[in-house]
Amino acid sequence: METVELPALEVLQALGVDGTPVATPLLGGFDMAMWRVEHEGQTYALRVFRPGAYEECEREQVVMEAAHAAGLPVPRVHRMGTWQDRPALLISWIAGRTLADELRARPWHLWPLGIAFGRTQAAINAVEAPALLKQLPESWISWRCEGEEALQDRLRALSQGKQALLHLDYHLLNVLTDGRRITGVVDWANARAGDPRADAARTISILRLDPLVRRPLIQWLALGLFSLAWRVGYQRAGGRLNDIAAFYAWSGTVLQRDRAPRYQQQPHALAPARRWTNKWKSRANL
Known part of the structure; x- marks a missing residue:
């Protein structure tokens, strides 16, 4: 999926992120678009799935939340939502x-x-x-x-x-x-x-x-x-x-x-x- 083809700021608004975040495109996967997001002094990763991939998005959300709760070094899920039939996750940025x-x-x-x-x-x-x-x-x-x-x-x-x-x-x-x-x-x-x-x-x-x-x-x-x-x-x-x-x-x-x-x-x-x-x-x- 081409990250640059999707309007990251519109996706972030759909997730309830207000203000003026700065989104920088990243290299995503075959069916995933990604950005690095700077907002109010914090850094996040925005992951946008292919249209209709609700089960995949939910699975990643549930798994990361369980792994985070167990003390594993995984991103924390901050927001989950949908933009034009594309599920999306806003997760913490991992250093390194x-x-x-x-x-x-x-x-x-x-x-x-x-x-x-x-x-x-x-x-x-x-x-x-x-x-x-x-x-x-x-x-x-x-x-x-x-x-x-x-x-x-x-x-x-x-x-x-x-x-x-x-x-x-x-x-x-x-x-x-x-x-x-x-x-x-x-x-x-x-x-x-x-x-x-x-x-x-x-x-x-x-x-x-x-x-x-x-x-x-x-x-x-x-x-x-x-x-x-x-x-x-x-x-x-x-x-x-x-x-x-x-x-x-x-x-x-x-x-x-x-x-x-x-x-x-x-x-x-x-x-x-x-x-x-x-x-x-x-x-x-x-």
Whole structure:
């Protein structure tokens, strides 16, 4: 969605923001427009969803409020409303820059920030999912896994109805830092209730396999070392990740299907993900 095509001040007025706020366009997602908003000495982020995306907006609002109440470093929701059939959220601005940018600039921070990255994810997964997410407790299992009945059955048997808060897009571009600690976790659009091992497997598959993450970083970072630091931090805070083979197979499947439209002309870019998925399916006897 092109941020500049939408009138940010009209959206803010629809949310009940009076006065003369200053809105600066930011790079949003495929179906999200974003601005940095300065108003009465405070800084916010304005997120405007695609038309009719009321469920997605409500889910992000509920999840961020639950995570904030649990003491996690997430934006606080200040206002929610609608402008011309487009739901919108006004949330607090999180200080810091992405882990990707920080590690490009200061690669010697790789190990301590990797540990902090893991600890923060374990803290997220220690939170019970809000009631809205619990209404569909197995939605993570079928997410982008249509036709994988054997894999889905195995995951149901292993997870035994766990309903932890899962981010499911926890990676270097969605986590902010001031160079010493994690200051924020953003983009909760994929959040679900489920087994923490799914969230951990999703993160490791993105770090190791996602062309969007690896390609701009591989010349700057030893992602394998960062992944090890993440695992150390996660397991110190959340315990060992046992019986994870089927979750790795699931995460590889999700990654391939999630990225396939982007790489229709470059299918070789997803070859590592295909090998990863097949390896872990074999180890899980699937």
